[in-house]
Amino acid sequence: MGKMLSSLFRHPSGRIGLVIIGFYLLAAILGTLGLTPHDPLKLFAIDRLKAPSGTYWFGTDLLGRDAFSRLMVGIRQSMLIAFASVAIATIAGTIIGLLSAWWGGLWDGIFMRVMDVLLAFPAILLALLIIAIVGPGTMTSVAAIAIVYTPIFARVVRGPALSLKQRDFVDAARTFGSSQGYVLTRHLLLNLVAPLAVQVTLALAWALLTEAGLSFLGLGTQPPTPSLGLMLAESRNLMTHAPWLMIFPAVTIMLGILGFNLTGDALRDILDPRTQRREA
Amino acid sequence: MTGLLSVKDLRVGFGQDPRANEVVKGVSFDLAAGETLAIVGESGSGKSVSALSINRLVDFGGGRITHGAIHLTRSDGTVLDVAKADEKTLLGIRGRDVGMIFQEPMTSLNPVHTVGAQIEEAFRLSKGLTGAQAHKATLDVLGRVRIPDAQSRLGYYPHQLSGGMRQRIMIAMALAASPRLLIADEPTTALDVTVQAQIMALLAELREETGMAMIFITHDIGLVAGIADRIMVMQNGVAVEQGEADAVLDSPQHDYTKHLLRAVPHFTAGKAVRNDGRRAEPHEPIVKVDDLVVRFPVGKAWFKPKGAIHAVDGVSFDLVPGETLAIVGESGCGKSTTARALLGLNSKTRGEIVTGSGHSVRPVQMVFQDPFASLNPRLTVEALLAEPAIANGQRRDDTLRARMAFLLDRVGLPQDALTRYPHQFSGGQRQRLCIARALMLNPDVVVLDEAVSALDVSVQAKVLELLVDLQQEFGLAYLFISHDMAVVERIAHRIAVMFAGQIVEMGEARAVLSDPQHAYTKRLIAAVPAIVRRKQRFAVDMTQVPSLVRPPGFEPPPAQWREAGQDHRVRIEDTP
């Protein structure tokens, strides 16, 4: 883990990505602890629609709330939802993909068909369907994104797991009589860390994007808790009068996604066997 | 003879600063028209990079010529310094004056174009032929490389052809331009021994017909004995010795050349076999295999298999402690499948495998061919060695650690290896690790599936020595799978020759090697390149490997054997 982080830092895009993620995590933590410049929910009725200034760094919105503080909490929401949903999807998807590849045969067929059914829906659509049943909210967003991404992880794990199964060192383990658990964890899982790490980072980027989209439609985190997408949606009517209300949330969303994309790309470069071979 | 190529003090480097990362460090040689130069060296010697510099293909792999000149005399008589030529001029040389064939015929042909199209393109590029003319020229050249049924092959895609055929296509493409110089970069390394012999024979013939010069790159100094006029030996980017072929082979001057010549297993047709065989004393066999059959169903058409691949069709043999039985054959003969069946990695369709009562829970262990692939890259050496013991109930205690230390020492590895990872070791060292790991459970039988085939020649020799020592010390029985007769000669007490899933000849090593009886054994031995027989010409023989797919329910006729000596049986060949 430490080795991965240090090589990431040396990689040009990795460095930028990590810095961005670092800042966002900081903002999220501060936002949760309430260490924001102003109370994000407080209405400063006198100072409505003020442009960015010394007091209100990113300006205020229609109800007089401080945009910067709201952004910080918004970031917290996005990060929370992203990490939670991706964590669930990773665990569920890895287990399904691994067992599917290892057992093969009928189980593989069943598991993969079920995954195919889930993948038959465009991602947003599946999320919308789930929200239609359960109703909008933070938890729903987590569940929706997790359910959408689980089959993708299953696929990502299954391919390499299948080829790992054929490798000589797995055969060797069979000749010793190593237990299935040992083979699955020490031989397969350990070697899947590389593609998984890349996919996790890219999933986080996508989760941020989707969460922003869902809250933009009003189906994500519900007010009064601030969320980035909702802030952007609310800014539409005031675009000409108060462009800062649109620009800052937009840039915040983009930068967050960019941070994870850059990190994922850098990871992919570092862990790609081709680059390793070229260096050899 | 007119000089064709003159390379002077060539230096080639890679990366951001090529001068600091030189792979070729000042190589010079001359080549006359019609002459064949063999560049010999092990991996990392810079031989391939030198060859790729002659047509400047190194540039595309990140290499730069940092110093030196490459003077090429073109067909119109002008002399060009390739090292300084621009890309436009180089386009005029590639595929015209200089042709090239590569090592891996599978990946060197474009998978989405038919072979006919690829050859026709070569004609278009070099001679400007199109349409019907190109088509006819392609058919002609396919005939010259002895591809049967050329007309129908034109529409084939590369993945539909065998390795030997693909290499012939590559040769045909290179010939299209009637080049003055053909560079062959390890063209036979990826091919079976008999196919290799065929391709070598073909190249020799074509050279006679066209009078082209050839640069032949290889790691196998024995292979070029029959084809090279001059030999250049490379080590670490420098040419340590070069001269007339006979001179270099018979009286090598440099230590490295001597070392290479010594390390390459010379095939002596049975004269150099081991004589510490134990079969004479009455011993209970430690492994007895009786009528082993392994079949893989193939091609399901509506739930009924269309047939089966008869990978192993009735193989029987036994092993005595302290003895090495070598199973020899080419790819697809079933030797690996037999080995895997012995270990339970393939399920057998039929047959008995009986292991005598030894002193181990798991009496049969295996060492695999690829030292890179048989060790989990994410585990430390300690974890890797401990795995077999832990899987069988031992705990990670001092006894275990003592055993690991002992075995590491026996295979010649330092004690601090325990904390390191596989990628920190060389190929030969990794194979030693695999051997140590195989011995952890104190087995009676070790199966060595092409265990030395992937190693460099000098490393190979050392590992073979180690294996023989260990066998004598621990009384191990070896099942040694290989395609390399010369290596087999060094380690086998007895030999079984396999072809198309069946054993065709089996017996004492000396007998089988010096007096082969079966037609296939004879062909196999005749194909082995050996320095001793360098004056012999390779005969061009086009036999193909038969398909192993049979309709369901097919049973081969029962084997009939005849004796040809005290411990030497031959399967009676079916009349074709």
Place this chain on the structure above:
Amino acid sequence: MSYVVQRLLTFPLILLGVSILVFVAIRLVPGDAITAMLGTEAGLLTPVQREALAAYFGIDQPIWAQYLRWLTGLFQGDLGISSIYGKPVLSVILERFPLTLQLSLMSMVIALSIGVPLGVLAASRNERPSDLVVRVLAMLGQSTPNFVVGILIIYVLSVFFGFVPAMGTFTPLFADPLASIAQLIFPAITLGFAFAASVTRISRSAMLDVLSDDYVRTARSKGATPMSVIWHHALPNALIPVVTLSGVEFGYLLGGAVIVEQIFALPGLGRLVLDAITQRDYALVQGTVLFIAFNFLVVNLLVDLAYVALDPRIRIGRR
């Protein structure tokens, strides 16, 4: 050939699975089924009327019987009645489908015609400035959600050009092609923006991989010109992963249309789903989700078949 057969056989199986999922999902909505179907008007029913309706709709049947009944209805084109529009769901869908289809196709055309050449160009100029510029732009593009792009486009157009893209109505392609395309051009750019960036990156990395393959080296050793190497030798091989990955991304186009139609107030299928959800028109939700999923599956199948056409190794087995 067996690959094609396999794909064609699993297709109906997956469709079945999708229908079951949608059916079960709707049944999971809290509240009873009558309310689900009739919305708020259900509150006005008497118990007798409720019972009669329950019998009529077959709600008192066991669930698998309901499913079969619904399925047979599907085959006959009956997806129920929309409570918002009071019309059969199928006809509502078919009215709005052409817009979404045209939007998606336009986005795809834009994305592919920009993305593939740009990616190939960047790969052929690897490590040089133009490559870096393309990579940075593509990375930024892929990190920009489509609603951000949409809002920015509207902002720029209104502030700098004083121009508001026509919203709310739609001229079908056949009636007036030019106007039709003009109406959808900005939404199509919005939708295709991220897709274009993605295609660029995929094309670039596929080309880079292919350019380092052995057969490219062979082509060069034959004296093939650099142009020929890229377009004749490398690209046909690079297209294979580009097609497969792009096919998967197309699904996101269909989904992304939801948000884009919302921003530009277009009367398309995506917006229909959204309205149906917010207004609790469950028959409509069911119908549109099913319809979109069906289209998505068809596209995936076509992509898989295209893959067969492109790669002779799949098309023809070994000797």
